[in-house]
Amino acid sequence: MASxxxxxxxxxxxxxxxxxxxxxMLRAKQGDDEAxxxxxxxxxxxxxTIFFHMRQNQEAAEDLVQDVFLRIYRARxxxxxxxxxxxxxxxxxxxxxxxxxxxxxxxxxxxxxxGESTAMTGLPVAGQNLADKSGLQPTRQLDKxxxxxxxxxxxxxxxxxxxxxxxxxxxxxxxxxxxxxxxxLSVPAIKSLLSRARDSLRxxxxxxxxxxxxxx
Amino acid sequence: xxxTVRLNADQREDLVAYLDGELPDEQVKQIDHVVANSAVxxxxxxxxxxxxxxxxxxxxxxxxxxFLTKTxxxxxxxxxxxRLTDQWWFVPVRRVxxxxxxITALFLCGWLGFQITRHWIADxxxxxxxxLPVIENLDHLQEVRELEFLNELKRANLFxxxxxx
Numbered sequence: 001m002a003s004x005x006x007x008x009x010x011x012x013x014x015x016x017x018x019x020x021x022x023x024x025m026l027r028a029k030q031g032d033d034e035a036x037x038x039x040x041x042x043x044x045x046x047x048x049t050i051f052f053h054m055r056q057n058q059e060a061a062e063d064l065v066q067d068v069f070l071r072i073y074r075a076r077x078x079x080x081x082x083x084x085x086x087x088x089x090x091x092x093x094x095x096x097x098x099x100x101x102x103x104x105x106x107x108x109x110x111x112x113x114x115g116e117s118t119a120m121t122g123l124p125v126a127g128q129n130l131a132d133k134s135g136l137q138p139t140r141q142l143d144k145x146x147x148x149x150x151x152x153x154x155x156x157x158x159x160x161x162x163x164x165x166x167x168x169x170x171x172x173x174x175x176x177x178x179x180x181x182x183x184x185l186s187v188p189a190i191k192s193l194l195s196r197a198r199d200s201l202r203x204x205x206x207x208x209x210x211x212x213x214x215x216x
Numbered sequence: 217x218x219x220t221v222r223l224n225a226d227q228r229e230d231l232v233a234y235l236d237g238e239l240p241d242e243q244v245k246q247i248d249h250v251v252a253n254s255a256v257x258x259x260x261x262x263x264x265x266x267x268x269x270x271x272x273x274x275x276x277x278x279x280x281x282x283f284l285t286k287t288x289x290x291x292x293x294x295x296x297x298x299r300l301t302d303q304w305w306f307v308p309v310r311r312v313x314x315x316x317x318x319i320t321a322l323f324l325c326g327w328l329g330f331q332i333t334r335h336w337i338a339d340x341x342x343x344x345x346x347x348l349p350v351i352e353n354l355d356h357l358q359e360v361r362e363l364e365f366l367n368e369l370k371r372a373n374l375f376x377x378x379x380x381x
Protein backbone atom coordinates (compact mmCIF):
# COMPACT_ATOMS: atom_id res chain seq x y z
CA MET A 1 0.00 0.00 0.00
CA ALA A 2 1.01 3.61 -0.10
CA SER A 3 2.11 3.53 3.49
CA UNK A 4 5.84 3.74 3.59
CA UNK A 5 8.14 0.85 4.12
CA UNK A 6 10.42 0.09 7.05
CA UNK A 7 12.55 3.03 8.18
CA UNK A 8 16.08 3.08 6.91
CA UNK A 9 18.60 3.23 9.72
CA UNK A 10 21.30 4.86 7.64
CA UNK A 11 20.10 6.60 4.51
CA UNK A 12 23.63 6.95 3.14
CA UNK A 13 24.03 3.19 3.25
CA UNK A 14 20.63 2.37 1.79
CA UNK A 15 22.12 2.36 -1.71
CA UNK A 16 18.99 3.78 -3.27
CA UNK A 17 19.98 7.40 -2.81
CA UNK A 18 21.77 7.31 -6.14
CA UNK A 19 18.47 6.64 -7.89
CA UNK A 20 17.56 10.07 -9.38
CA UNK A 21 13.88 9.32 -8.86
CA UNK A 22 14.48 8.63 -5.19
CA UNK A 23 16.13 12.05 -5.07
CA UNK A 24 13.05 13.60 -6.68
CA MET A 25 10.81 11.85 -4.17
CA LEU A 26 12.95 13.07 -1.29
CA ARG A 27 12.60 16.60 -2.65
CA ALA A 28 8.84 16.09 -2.90
CA LYS A 29 8.92 14.95 0.72
CA GLN A 30 10.43 18.33 1.61
CA GLY A 31 7.52 20.06 -0.15
CA ASP A 32 9.00 20.50 -3.64
CA ASP A 33 5.94 20.06 -5.88
CA GLU A 34 7.98 20.58 -9.02
CA ALA A 35 9.92 17.41 -8.20
CA UNK A 36 6.67 15.53 -7.78
CA UNK A 37 5.39 16.88 -11.10
CA UNK A 38 8.52 15.45 -12.75
CA UNK A 39 7.81 12.04 -11.23
CA UNK A 40 4.22 12.11 -12.48
CA UNK A 41 5.40 13.13 -15.95
CA UNK A 42 8.00 10.34 -15.99
CA UNK A 43 5.65 7.57 -14.94
CA UNK A 44 2.20 8.54 -16.20
CA UNK A 45 2.48 6.77 -19.57
CA UNK A 46 4.37 3.78 -18.19
CA UNK A 47 1.74 3.18 -15.53
CA UNK A 48 -1.09 3.82 -17.98
CA THR A 49 0.34 1.14 -20.26
CA ILE A 50 0.48 -1.41 -17.45
CA PHE A 51 -3.01 -0.63 -16.16
CA PHE A 52 -4.46 -0.46 -19.67
CA HIS A 53 -3.26 -3.98 -20.41
CA MET A 54 -4.51 -5.09 -17.00
CA ARG A 55 -8.01 -3.63 -17.36
CA GLN A 56 -8.43 -3.16 -21.15
CA ASN A 57 -9.96 0.21 -20.49
CA GLN A 58 -8.21 3.56 -20.97
CA GLU A 59 -10.42 5.53 -18.59
CA ALA A 60 -10.16 2.96 -15.80
CA ALA A 61 -6.40 2.79 -16.39
CA GLU A 62 -6.01 6.57 -16.01
CA ASP A 63 -8.15 6.58 -12.87
CA LEU A 64 -5.90 3.93 -11.35
CA VAL A 65 -2.76 5.84 -12.34
CA GLN A 66 -4.13 8.95 -10.70
CA ASP A 67 -4.94 6.92 -7.61
CA VAL A 68 -1.35 5.69 -7.44
CA PHE A 69 -0.03 9.25 -7.51
CA LEU A 70 -2.58 10.43 -4.95
CA ARG A 71 -1.47 7.69 -2.58
CA ILE A 72 2.19 8.49 -3.07
CA TYR A 73 1.56 12.19 -2.55
CA ARG A 74 -0.33 11.52 0.66
CA ALA A 75 2.42 9.23 1.92
CA ARG A 76 5.31 11.50 0.89
CA UNK A 77 5.99 12.94 4.34
CA UNK A 78 6.77 9.47 5.68
CA UNK A 79 8.74 8.32 2.64
CA UNK A 80 11.98 6.44 3.28
CA UNK A 81 14.01 5.11 0.35
CA UNK A 82 14.15 1.37 1.03
CA UNK A 83 13.94 0.34 -2.62
CA UNK A 84 14.30 1.82 -6.08
CA UNK A 85 11.56 4.36 -6.64
CA UNK A 86 10.11 2.41 -9.57
CA UNK A 87 9.88 -0.76 -7.45
CA UNK A 88 8.05 1.13 -4.72
CA UNK A 89 5.73 2.79 -7.22
CA UNK A 90 4.85 -0.44 -9.02
CA UNK A 91 4.28 -2.17 -5.68
CA UNK A 92 1.67 0.46 -4.87
CA UNK A 93 0.24 0.02 -8.36
CA UNK A 94 0.07 -3.75 -7.85
CA UNK A 95 -1.79 -3.37 -4.56
CA UNK A 96 -4.19 -0.91 -6.13
CA UNK A 97 -4.82 -3.21 -9.08
CA UNK A 98 -5.60 -6.08 -6.69
CA UNK A 99 -7.99 -3.90 -4.65
CA UNK A 100 -9.70 -2.53 -7.72
CA UNK A 101 -10.13 -6.05 -9.11
CA UNK A 102 -11.66 -7.10 -5.80
CA UNK A 103 -14.04 -4.13 -5.81
CA UNK A 104 -14.87 -4.73 -9.46
CA UNK A 105 -15.87 -8.32 -8.81
CA UNK A 106 -18.05 -7.15 -5.90
CA UNK A 107 -19.73 -4.49 -8.03
CA UNK A 108 -20.19 -6.63 -11.14
CA UNK A 109 -19.29 -4.05 -13.77
CA UNK A 110 -21.71 -3.52 -16.64
CA UNK A 111 -19.99 -4.36 -19.92
CA UNK A 112 -19.63 -1.46 -22.35
CA UNK A 113 -21.65 -1.84 -25.55
CA UNK A 114 -19.50 -2.58 -28.59
CA GLY A 115 -20.33 0.76 -30.22
CA GLU A 116 -18.74 2.69 -27.36
CA SER A 117 -15.64 0.63 -26.96
CA THR A 118 -13.23 2.32 -29.34
CA ALA A 119 -12.20 5.08 -26.99
CA MET A 120 -12.02 2.72 -24.07
CA THR A 121 -9.95 -0.09 -25.48
CA GLY A 122 -8.05 1.83 -28.10
CA LEU A 123 -8.85 -0.90 -30.58
CA PRO A 124 -11.04 -0.29 -33.60
CA VAL A 125 -14.57 -1.57 -33.34
CA ALA A 126 -14.38 -2.80 -36.89
CA GLY A 127 -11.35 -4.84 -35.98
CA GLN A 128 -13.11 -6.35 -33.00
CA ASN A 129 -16.17 -7.27 -35.04
CA LEU A 130 -13.98 -8.70 -37.70
CA ALA A 131 -12.14 -10.75 -35.15
CA ASP A 132 -15.42 -12.04 -33.72
CA LYS A 133 -16.81 -12.90 -37.12
CA SER A 134 -13.78 -14.54 -38.57
CA GLY A 135 -12.51 -16.05 -35.35
CA LEU A 136 -9.23 -14.63 -36.64
CA GLN A 137 -8.28 -17.69 -38.57
CA PRO A 138 -4.51 -18.00 -38.53
CA THR A 139 -4.47 -18.98 -42.18
CA ARG A 140 -5.89 -15.62 -43.17
CA GLN A 141 -3.66 -12.60 -43.63
CA LEU A 142 -3.70 -10.45 -40.51
CA ASP A 143 -3.04 -6.76 -40.48
CA LYS A 144 -1.19 -5.18 -37.58
CA UNK A 145 -4.37 -4.10 -35.78
CA UNK A 146 -5.74 -7.60 -35.89
CA UNK A 147 -2.49 -9.00 -34.65
CA UNK A 148 -2.60 -6.55 -31.74
CA UNK A 149 -6.08 -7.80 -30.95
CA UNK A 150 -4.96 -11.41 -30.98
CA UNK A 151 -2.04 -10.66 -28.66
CA UNK A 152 -4.27 -8.59 -26.41
CA UNK A 153 -6.75 -11.49 -26.16
CA UNK A 154 -3.90 -13.83 -25.29
CA UNK A 155 -2.73 -11.46 -22.56
CA UNK A 156 -6.29 -11.21 -21.23
CA UNK A 157 -6.44 -14.97 -20.78
CA UNK A 158 -3.60 -14.87 -18.25
CA UNK A 159 -4.30 -14.63 -14.54
CA UNK A 160 -3.82 -11.18 -12.97
CA UNK A 161 -0.50 -12.15 -11.43
CA UNK A 162 0.79 -13.74 -14.61
CA UNK A 163 -0.30 -10.72 -16.63
CA UNK A 164 1.37 -8.23 -14.31
CA UNK A 165 4.60 -10.18 -14.18
CA UNK A 166 4.64 -10.40 -17.99
CA UNK A 167 3.93 -6.67 -18.37
CA UNK A 168 6.58 -5.65 -15.83
CA UNK A 169 9.11 -7.89 -17.51
CA UNK A 170 8.22 -6.91 -21.05
CA UNK A 171 7.40 -3.20 -20.76
CA UNK A 172 9.43 -2.21 -17.71
CA UNK A 173 12.33 -4.55 -18.35
CA UNK A 174 12.33 -5.61 -14.71
CA UNK A 175 14.45 -8.53 -13.55
CA UNK A 176 12.88 -11.47 -11.72
CA UNK A 177 14.20 -10.07 -8.43
CA UNK A 178 12.64 -6.67 -9.08
CA UNK A 179 9.31 -8.22 -10.08
CA UNK A 180 9.45 -10.37 -6.95
CA UNK A 181 10.01 -7.27 -4.81
CA UNK A 182 7.24 -5.40 -6.58
CA UNK A 183 4.71 -8.19 -6.31
CA UNK A 184 5.89 -9.22 -2.85
CA LEU A 185 6.59 -12.79 -3.95
CA SER A 186 9.72 -14.94 -3.98
CA VAL A 187 12.03 -15.11 -7.02
CA PRO A 188 11.23 -18.84 -7.62
CA ALA A 189 7.52 -17.93 -7.53
CA ILE A 190 8.09 -15.31 -10.22
CA LYS A 191 10.13 -17.75 -12.27
CA SER A 192 7.29 -20.24 -12.14
CA LEU A 193 4.67 -17.54 -12.78
CA LEU A 194 6.46 -16.26 -15.87
CA SER A 195 7.08 -19.75 -17.15
CA ARG A 196 3.39 -20.63 -16.95
CA ALA A 197 2.42 -17.30 -18.45
CA ARG A 198 4.74 -17.73 -21.39
CA ASP A 199 3.56 -21.24 -21.89
CA SER A 200 -0.05 -20.01 -22.11
CA LEU A 201 0.99 -17.24 -24.48
CA ARG A 202 2.82 -19.72 -26.65
CA UNK A 203 -0.25 -21.95 -26.85
CA UNK A 204 -2.48 -19.00 -27.75
CA UNK A 205 -0.11 -17.30 -30.17
CA UNK A 206 1.77 -20.12 -31.83
CA UNK A 207 -0.68 -20.33 -34.77
CA UNK A 208 -0.06 -16.64 -35.52
CA UNK A 209 3.68 -16.61 -35.06
CA UNK A 210 4.63 -16.87 -38.69
CA UNK A 211 2.13 -14.15 -39.63
CA UNK A 212 3.37 -11.97 -36.82
CA UNK A 213 6.89 -12.33 -38.07
CA UNK A 214 5.86 -11.13 -41.52
CA UNK A 215 3.91 -8.15 -40.17
CA UNK A 216 6.57 -6.84 -37.78
CA UNK B 217 18.96 -36.73 -23.81
CA UNK B 218 16.64 -38.28 -26.32
CA UNK B 219 15.83 -35.92 -29.17
CA THR B 220 12.02 -36.23 -29.02
CA VAL B 221 11.49 -36.38 -25.26
CA ARG B 222 9.29 -33.54 -23.96
CA LEU B 223 10.67 -31.26 -21.30
CA ASN B 224 9.47 -31.58 -17.72
CA ALA B 225 8.03 -28.62 -15.76
CA ASP B 226 11.34 -27.72 -14.12
CA GLN B 227 13.18 -27.78 -17.41
CA ARG B 228 10.51 -25.59 -19.01
CA GLU B 229 10.85 -23.08 -16.16
CA ASP B 230 14.61 -23.13 -16.60
CA LEU B 231 14.22 -22.67 -20.33
CA VAL B 232 12.18 -19.49 -19.84
CA ALA B 233 14.66 -18.19 -17.26
CA TYR B 234 17.46 -19.09 -19.66
CA LEU B 235 15.82 -16.99 -22.39
CA ASP B 236 15.43 -14.14 -19.92
CA GLY B 237 19.05 -14.35 -18.85
CA GLU B 238 17.99 -15.13 -15.30
CA LEU B 239 19.61 -18.51 -14.90
CA PRO B 240 22.81 -19.06 -12.85
CA ASP B 241 25.88 -20.06 -14.89
CA GLU B 242 25.78 -23.67 -13.79
CA GLN B 243 22.21 -24.15 -14.95
CA VAL B 244 22.94 -22.25 -18.16
CA LYS B 245 25.43 -24.98 -19.04
CA GLN B 246 22.83 -27.64 -18.35
CA ILE B 247 20.28 -25.93 -20.57
CA ASP B 248 22.88 -25.43 -23.29
CA HIS B 249 23.45 -29.14 -23.18
CA VAL B 250 19.72 -29.94 -23.27
CA VAL B 251 19.10 -27.58 -26.19
CA ALA B 252 22.06 -28.93 -28.12
CA ASN B 253 20.81 -32.50 -27.74
CA SER B 254 17.03 -32.16 -27.98
CA ALA B 255 15.05 -31.05 -31.00
CA VAL B 256 11.99 -30.70 -28.78
CA UNK B 257 13.86 -28.32 -26.47
CA UNK B 258 15.10 -26.31 -29.42
CA UNK B 259 11.60 -26.05 -30.86
CA UNK B 260 10.23 -25.13 -27.47
CA UNK B 261 12.83 -22.43 -27.01
CA UNK B 262 12.23 -20.95 -30.45
CA UNK B 263 8.47 -20.92 -29.93
CA UNK B 264 8.80 -19.24 -26.54
CA UNK B 265 11.19 -16.65 -27.92
CA UNK B 266 9.00 -15.86 -30.90
CA UNK B 267 5.76 -15.56 -28.94
CA UNK B 268 7.58 -13.25 -26.55
CA UNK B 269 8.66 -11.10 -29.48
CA UNK B 270 5.07 -11.05 -30.68
CA UNK B 271 4.16 -8.98 -27.61
CA UNK B 272 6.08 -6.12 -29.22
CA UNK B 273 3.03 -5.41 -31.39
CA UNK B 274 1.14 -4.23 -28.31
CA UNK B 275 1.03 -0.46 -28.50
CA UNK B 276 2.26 1.45 -25.46
CA UNK B 277 -0.64 3.33 -23.95
CA UNK B 278 -0.48 7.06 -23.32
CA UNK B 279 -2.15 9.12 -20.64
CA UNK B 280 -4.43 11.87 -21.94
CA UNK B 281 -2.86 15.27 -22.64
CA UNK B 282 -4.37 16.96 -19.60
CA PHE B 283 -3.58 14.09 -17.23
CA LEU B 284 -0.61 15.80 -15.59
CA THR B 285 -2.48 19.08 -15.09
CA LYS B 286 -5.56 17.31 -13.75
CA THR B 287 -3.56 15.12 -11.39
CA UNK B 288 -1.54 18.00 -9.96
CA UNK B 289 -4.74 20.04 -9.51
CA UNK B 290 -6.33 17.14 -7.61
CA UNK B 291 -3.26 16.90 -5.41
CA UNK B 292 -3.55 20.60 -4.62
CA UNK B 293 -7.18 20.13 -3.60
CA UNK B 294 -6.03 17.32 -1.35
CA UNK B 295 -3.59 19.70 0.32
CA UNK B 296 -6.05 22.57 0.81
CA UNK B 297 -7.07 22.69 4.49
CA UNK B 298 -10.74 22.17 5.23
CA ARG B 299 -12.44 25.53 5.86
CA LEU B 300 -15.97 25.64 7.18
CA THR B 301 -16.72 28.95 5.48
CA ASP B 302 -15.87 27.45 2.06
CA GLN B 303 -18.57 24.81 2.28
CA TRP B 304 -21.66 25.28 0.11
CA TRP B 305 -24.01 24.65 3.03
CA PHE B 306 -22.33 27.16 5.31
CA VAL B 307 -24.40 30.27 4.31
CA PRO B 308 -27.91 28.69 4.53
CA VAL B 309 -27.04 26.96 7.80
CA ARG B 310 -25.69 30.22 9.22
CA ARG B 311 -28.95 31.99 8.21
CA VAL B 312 -31.07 29.32 9.93
CA UNK B 313 -28.96 29.64 13.07
CA UNK B 314 -29.31 33.46 12.99
CA UNK B 315 -33.11 33.28 12.74
CA UNK B 316 -33.26 30.66 15.51
CA UNK B 317 -31.02 32.89 17.65
CA UNK B 318 -33.29 35.90 17.22
CA ILE B 319 -36.39 33.85 18.05
CA THR B 320 -34.72 32.50 21.21
CA ALA B 321 -33.57 35.99 22.22
CA LEU B 322 -37.09 37.36 21.78
CA PHE B 323 -38.58 34.57 23.83
CA LEU B 324 -36.00 35.11 26.60
CA CYS B 325 -36.72 38.86 26.65
CA GLY B 326 -40.47 38.18 27.02
CA TRP B 327 -39.93 35.67 29.77
CA LEU B 328 -37.52 37.98 31.60
CA GLY B 329 -39.95 40.88 31.33
CA PHE B 330 -42.72 38.73 32.77
CA GLN B 331 -40.54 37.66 35.69
CA ILE B 332 -39.47 41.25 36.44
CA THR B 333 -43.04 42.47 36.33
CA ARG B 334 -44.17 39.68 38.58
CA HIS B 335 -41.51 40.05 41.25
CA TRP B 336 -40.63 43.73 41.36
CA ILE B 337 -43.86 45.62 40.83
CA ALA B 338 -46.12 45.41 43.90
CA ASP B 339 -49.60 44.00 43.43
CA UNK B 340 -52.23 46.11 45.34
CA UNK B 341 -54.37 43.05 45.82
CA UNK B 342 -51.49 41.21 47.46
CA UNK B 343 -51.47 43.72 50.38
CA UNK B 344 -55.22 43.32 50.87
CA UNK B 345 -54.90 39.54 50.74
CA UNK B 346 -52.10 39.64 53.27
CA UNK B 347 -54.19 41.75 55.67
CA LEU B 348 -57.37 39.77 55.08
CA PRO B 349 -57.46 38.01 58.55
CA VAL B 350 -57.12 41.37 60.26
CA ILE B 351 -59.81 42.94 58.07
CA GLU B 352 -62.14 40.04 58.67
CA ASN B 353 -61.69 40.28 62.44
CA LEU B 354 -61.51 44.02 62.59
CA ASP B 355 -64.68 44.35 64.74
CA HIS B 356 -63.36 41.94 67.34
CA LEU B 357 -59.91 43.44 67.29
CA GLN B 358 -61.23 46.93 67.86
CA GLU B 359 -62.78 45.77 71.07
CA VAL B 360 -59.44 44.67 72.43
CA ARG B 361 -57.93 47.33 74.66
CA GLU B 362 -54.72 45.72 75.90
CA LEU B 363 -51.71 44.55 73.94
CA GLU B 364 -50.99 41.86 76.48
CA PHE B 365 -54.37 40.30 75.77
CA LEU B 366 -53.60 40.18 72.00
CA ASN B 367 -50.28 38.52 72.69
CA GLU B 368 -52.07 35.92 74.77
CA LEU B 369 -54.42 35.22 71.86
CA LYS B 370 -51.50 34.92 69.47
CA ARG B 371 -49.70 32.52 71.79
CA ALA B 372 -52.84 30.43 71.89
CA ASN B 373 -52.74 30.26 68.02
CA LEU B 374 -56.07 31.86 67.81
CA PHE B 375 -55.11 33.94 64.77
CA UNK B 376 -53.79 30.89 62.95
CA UNK B 377 -57.10 29.13 63.46
CA UNK B 378 -58.92 32.14 62.21
CA UNK B 379 -56.69 32.32 59.14
CA UNK B 380 -57.22 28.66 58.40
CA UNK B 381 -60.95 29.17 58.65
